[in-house]
Amino acid sequence: MATPLTATKLLTALRNEGLNVIEHRSWRTHNRNGKGPWGPMHGVMIHHTVSSGTQSSVELCYNGHSILPGPLCHGVIAKDGSVYLVGNGRANHAGLGDDDVLRAVINESALPADNEANTDGNRHFYGFECINRGDGEDPWPAAQLLAIEKASVALCRAHGWTQRSVIGHKEWQPGKVDPRGFTMDSMRARIAKRLGGGPDGPSKPPTQPPVKYEPFPGAAFFAAGRHSAVVTAMGKRLVAEGCGKYQVGPGPDWSEADRKSYAAWQRKLGYSGSDADGVPGKTSWDKLKVPNV
Numbered sequence: 001m002a003t004p005l006t007a008t009k010l011l012t013a014l015r016n017e018g019l020n021v022i023e024h025r026s027w028r029t030h031n032r033n034g035k036g037p038w039g040p041m042h043g044v045m046i047h048h049t050v051s052s053g054t055q056s057s058v059e060l061c062y063n064g065h066s067i068l069p070g071p072l073c074h075g076v077i078a079k080d081g082s083v084y085l086v087g088n089g090r091a092n093h094a095g096l097g098d099d100d101v102l103r104a105v106i107n108e109s110a111l112p113a114d115n116e117a118n119t120d121g122n123r124h125f126y127g128f129e130c131i132n133r134g135d136g137e138d139p140w141p142a143a144q145l146l147a148i149e150k151a152s153v154a155l156c157r158a159h160g161w162t163q164r165s166v167i168g169h170k171e172w173q174p175g176k177v178d179p180r181g182f183t184m185d186s187m188r189a190r191i192a193k194r195l196g197g198g199p200d201g202p203s204k205p206p207t208q209p210p211v212k213y214e215p216f217p218g219a220a221f222f223a224a225g226r227h228s229a230v231v232t233a234m235g236k237r238l239v240a241e242g243c244g245k246y247q248v249g250p251g252p253d254w255s256e257a258d259r260k261s262y263a264a265w266q267r268k269l270g271y272s273g274s275d276a277d278g279v280p281g282k283t284s285w286d287k288l289k290v291p292n293v
Helices: 007-016 054-063 099-107 142-159 184-195 229-240 256-268 282-288
Strands: 021-023 043-048 075-077 083-085 125-130 166-168
Touching: 007 021, 007 083, 007 142, 043 142, 054 075, 054 083, 075 142, 125 142, 142 184, 166 184, 229 256, 229 282, 256 282
Parallel strands: 021 083, 043 125, 043 166, 075 125
Antiparallel strands: 075 083
């Protein structure tokens, strides 16, 4: 039986595997331990978020929602391969699954079909939510797949597990389809290969200069006929946040698609009525964080 890693040991294990790890808010003490036991640990479970946009997905997994309180996992793996830690302890990610599957994971043997939901998985599995819409069309960038591989290997190394201790949600709970877009057999093959070698070593702090953001150009800037790289940069950020309403683009010419996309962003922030008219205001603009062009 494996004792759950402390927050410090979890962070160290991930960074020792060469991952870029971001500590999100109060993740070290954020858990559902008051609702049930945590441990012993038997494996790692991989999920997809059914969402887009890094920050919004991380916040969702940290906070949860009205039906399922957070944390919804231990780490969120972004498209660029960064790992955002959002919880340490029991998390609402695995739910009830098949006891035969759990026995196979413990024994590190071939997985049976998951046809029952009779065993508490939140107690026994670390969970990683990977940002992907899960529609079979949203791509899995190479950096993200590599991070899934490395995060799984980090925990396997820490507990002395093999690749057979890493499963997908769809292999645990009947009716689940995540992760969709790659096979767990292919991921386990990658994990096995990496476990055969040494860790990449601690990730180094980023050496890039801090990102600078476009200052708010004023509402009058966003008018018919405006042609600017700032409009393109804004559109790309709206798409990244899941608010893009573009058929083609985004591009440098301010358009009705830009207005509708920005209105979707305003509504995402909680604005309504005339406050969500699609014309940027300073507060919503500053929250969008449009990179300097």
